[in-house]
Amino acid sequence: MSNAFQVKDLRFKYKSSKEDTIKGVSFDVMEGEIFGLLGPSGAGKSTTQKILIKLLEDYSGEISYFGKDLKSIGKSFYEEVGVGFEMPVHFSKMTAMENMKFFSGFYKQTANVQELMEQVGLWEHRNVKVGDYSKGMKVRLNFVRAMLNNPKVLFLDEVTNGLDPKNARILKDIISDYRNRGGTVFLTTHLMNDVEQLCDRIAFCVNGKLYEISTPRDLKLKYGKREVKIEYKEEGATLDRIFPLEGIGLNEEFQNILRTKEIETIHSGETSMEDIFIKVTGGVL
Known part of the structure; x- marks a missing residue:
């Protein structure tokens, strides 16, 4: 090219x-x-x-x-x-x-x-x-x-x-x-x-x-957070936990939530382009 x-x-x-x-x-x-x-x-x-x-x-x-x-x-x-x-x-x-x-x-x-x-x-x-x-x-x-x-x-x-x-x-x-x-x-x-x-x-x-x-x-990847947020149901309430992305596959608490709870959402810590725009341009203005 x-x-x-x-x-x-x-x-x-x-x-x-x-x-x-x-x-x-x-x-x-x-x-x-x-x-x-x-x-x-x-x-x-x-x-x-x-x-x-x-x-x-x-x-x-x-x-x-x-x-x-x-x-x-x-x-x-x-x-x-x-x-x-x-x-x-x-x-x-x-x-x-x-x-x-x-x-x-x-x-x-x-x-x-x-x-x-x-x-x-x-x-x-x-x-x-x-x-x-x-x-x-x-x-x-x-x-x-x-x-x-x-x-x-x-x-x-x-x-x-x-x-x-x-x-x-x-x-x-x-x-x-x-x-x-x-x-x-x-x-x-x-x-x-x-x-x-x-x-x-x-x-x-x-x-x-x-x-x-x-x-x-x-x-x-550079500006995002290396973490995972999980929202789940427990006794009629919606709860959330945040776990570090490193070693997530071996994290017993995270795995237990996946196995035993009603999962509503799972989000990575990926940031938006709007946030990146503000961080980059705001940092040098």
Whole structure:
């Protein structure tokens, strides 16, 4: 597996700022993975994404895209990347289909628009003006637009924000399928559910620096408690006990509860991504 992006000592400063917004970060995004960049507002996530999609080019450091210097790549770059911005941008007085036909004109090759719109439940509304769409419909159409050119790399910013659970699941299933077919995804989000369900690796961005580049599973193991909580019925009451995970299979008291009591729940000490987010970002703010 090769690197889709390799970033070394990336720094960037807006002309209106006194200090760098991005302060010497280094990371890579592997081909065929979903890489999540998390962090509080103003941490530098959007700036990093804008640099990677060549909207901001006055940076220092090195960025390679599939082994080529990003600055040396011309307009052909945009044939290979799809971008879904957090705020959907469409022509509100045009229908959804008219919007998609217009944006398709920017690319040499395009995806099957009907298939994409059917997947997100918008095909039957294709001739409705986008101005009459609900927020959730606009979000889904924004995703279709990002996929128009069959991108090699997909950049998504808060991709499910504003969607109900059913439609959020549809988009996440499409994204997972895209990854399984070899696509690469760079995801920025505040929604920890999306992180747990989608990301292969994540990094936390705080004050222009990166912390804890790892997998969600490894972070849960690092920040979680190695213990097991068991809830059980005894004489009509619900009781609970907590046991250390080490040697749990040989713990006689734990085994006795399993054998003799009516078990209601068993939980490991696994922490949530929300808790990890707060611990990591709060610890360096």
